[in-house]
Amino acid sequence: MAYRWKNDLTRADVTPKAAYLNRRQIMAGAMGLGVAGATGGVAQAQAELEPNSFEDITSYNNFYEFGTGKEDPARNAGALVTEPWSIKVDGMVDNPGDYTLADLLDGLTAEERIYRFRCVEAWSMVVPWNGVELADVLAKVGVQSQAKYVAFETTVQPDVMIGVQRRVIPFPYVEGLRLDEAMHPLTLLATGIYGEPMPNQNGAPIRLVVPWKYGFKSIKSIVRITLTDEEPPASWNIINPREYGFYSNVNPNVDHPRWSQATERQIGGGLFASRKDTLMFNGYEAEVASLYEGMDLNEFY
Amino acid sequence: MDVVGTLNAALRRVPAWLVYVAGAAWAVWLFWQALNQLGPYKVEPINVLERAYGEVALQLLVAGLFVTPLRRFLGLNLLKFRRAIGVTAFFFVLAHFLVFAVLDVQSLERVWTEIVKRPYVTVGMAGFLALIPLAITSNNLSIRKLGGATWRKLHKLTYAAGLLGAVHFLWLVKGFQIEPIIYTVIIVGLLATRVKWSSLRPAATA
Numbered sequence: 302m303a304y305r306w307k308n309d310l311t312r313a314d315v316t317p318k319a320a321y322l323n324r325r326q327i328m329a330g331a332m333g334l335g336v337a338g339a340t341g342g343v344a345q346a347q348a349e350l351e352p353n354s355f356e357d358i359t360s361y362n363n364f365y366e367f368g369t370g371k372e373d374p375a376r377n378a379g380a381l382v383t384e385p386w387s388i389k390v391d392g393m394v395d396n397p398g399d400y401t402l403a404d405l406l407d408g409l410t411a412e413e414r415i416y417r418f419r420c421v422e423a424w425s426m427v428v429p430w431n432g433v434e435l436a437d438v439l440a441k442v443g444v445q446s447q448a449k450y451v452a453f454e455t456t457v458q459p460d461v462m463i464g465v466q467r468r469v470i471p472f473p474y475v476e477g478l479r480l481d482e483a484m485h486p487l488t489l490l491a492t493g494i495y496g497e498p499m500p501n502q503n504g505a506p507i508r509l510v511v512p513w514k515y516g517f518k519s520i521k522s523i524v525r526i527t528l529t530d531e532e533p534p535a536s537w538n539i540i541n542p543r544e545y546g547f548y549s550n551v552n553p554n555v556d557h558p559r560w561s562q563a564t565e566r567q568i569g570g571g572l573f574a575s576r577k578d579t580l581m582f583n584g585y586e587a588e589v590a591s592l593y594e595g596m597d598l599n600e601f602y
Numbered sequence: 603m604d605v606v607g608t609l610n611a612a613l614r615r616v617p618a619w620l621v622y623v624a625g626a627a628w629a630v631w632l633f634w635q636a637l638n639q640l641g642p643y644k645v646e647p648i649n650v651l652e653r654a655y656g657e658v659a660l661q662l663l664v665a666g667l668f669v670t671p672l673r674r675f676l677g678l679n680l681l682k683f684r685r686a687i688g689v690t691a692f693f694f695v696l697a698h699f700l701v702f703a704v705l706d707v708q709s710l711e712r713v714w715t716e717i718v719k720r721p722y723v724t725v726g727m728a729g730f731l732a733l734i735p736l737a738i739t740s741n742n743l744s745i746r747k748l749g750g751a752t753w754r755k756l757h758k759l760t761y762a763a764g765l766l767g768a769v770h771f772l773w774l775v776k777g778f779q780i781e782p783i784i785y786t787v788i789i790v791g792l793l794a795t796r797v798k799w800s801s802l803r804p805a806a807t808a
């Protein structure tokens with residue numbers, strides 16, 4: 302692993318602005334103006350990030366298994382059975398098998414990561430996730446050298462999933478990452494939000510979080526992880542390949558055929574919230590741009 | 603039929619302007635909920651309000667199209683409400699458009715880009731434009747000036763507006779969703795009741 306990603310956003314960012322400014326002044330005093338000046342640009346950008354409330358994050362979701370409305374998952378996901386939970390790990394791995402959640406996470410470092418979350422529908426949130434780096438999980442199951450991709454699958458529980466009954470899209474929902482994307486230190490398997498266990502509507506008990514890609518790549522309620530040497534199927538890409546590519550990196554310069562991706566509206570600003578410019582790779586360009594060097598992002602959208 | 607007769611008698615006592623009052627009250631109520639972020643407007647009031655106005659607009663357009671078949675097939679007479687229903691539908695489309703332009707997209711230049719670049723918005727805009735001459739001519743003076751036949755012909759555009767609204771809805775949803783399909787089926791069904799099938803002959807090409 303190249304490095305462990307350091308979170309420059311902390312829980313303190315959730316505190317009211319006045320208190321926060323105080324803290325910054327103290328920090329600036331301690332570090333001296335020279336240092337603060339050198340990192341000013343990044344710090345400035347990050348300082349503007351304030352996590353959305355727990356309520357916002359848990360009441361405005363896309364989880365088509367539970368209906369297509371944004372409030373449907375919060376309303377309908379209560380019946381999702383998350384215990385016991387078993388994850389099948391198969392394909393090109395040294396230690397395949399059915400893992401319980403506890404086994405899969407045992408011994409790994411739990412982290413809090415405050416990430417931007419950008420939906421392909423041009424809205425966004427900031428979410429304080431709890432979870433482990435996917436890379437650590439992959440190291441544990443032992444990725445074989447011929448593996449090039451990781452495939453994921455969401456649980457299907459037709460009895461409690463109204464969207465599955467209505468066949469809104471083909472289920473199970475599937476997603477995939479290139480191995481280097483999966484191994485990137487930003488990529489998480491998240492099990493919680495705000496230190497709380499992952500709410501059902503957000504993909505309990507364990508979901509993927511890939512902050513530089515559109516939200517639908519961050520597959521929820523994972524029951525299967527497969528290492529493979531072929532590009533795995535991805536649900537929205539199957540449904541409409543012209544609109545949703547395999548990569549689906551956040552990119553303000555490549556529009557969705559039906560709407561612009563140049564700007565976004567952060568949830569939580571009320572009726573008069575203004576739009577802001579969408580950032581390349583959702584603001585994680587410095588961390589991930591090298592993964593796509595030499596690729597035409599208009600073609601591999 | 604007795605029920606219909608009673609209904610007709612009761613409706614005769616309801617003034618048509620109540621439709622405008624109810625429509626305005628409903629629009630204000632939706633806006634007020636969005637402003638105060640109540641219920642479904644809690645998290646993302648802009649998009650939810652935009653959709654709510656669009657949905658009411660489409661429902662009113664469909665309601666307007668129901669008037670003639672209801673009278674013809676059931677004897678239920680809602681004719682005196684039709685103008686108010688149609689004009690209220692127009693105002694909901696206008697409100698829908700204003701939320702889109704002012705609160706959602708927030709830039710005139712980008713509103714234009716959206717209209718020309720996004721087919722589903724283009725179709726919605728076509729529906730809106732189709733309604734403008736109808737709203738302008740929804741008064742007795744226009745009927746007199748245009749003459750009944752011309753006026754009726756012009757107001758067949760309601761079907762176009764309804765269909766464009768439904769296609770707009772069909773086009774914007776993701777995955778398989780039943781709602782826009784239901785609207786489309788209803789509008790096509792209503793249109794079918796108006797077509798004089800006997801007069802439809804293959805066009806002569808000579």
Ligand code: HEM
Binds near residue numbers: 699702729766768774
């Ligand atoms: C006859 C005229 C129109 C009708 C009947 C209509 C109706 C609708 C309906 C029913 C919806 C979906 C509501 C839902 O999801 O529940 C909708 C969405 C939408 N309409 Fe319209 N509309 C019309 C004109 C327009 C115009 C003129 C514009 C803009 C120029 C527009 C922009 C939009 C947008 C952007 C959405 C989607 C909002 C989103 O992204 O969720 N519509 N409309």
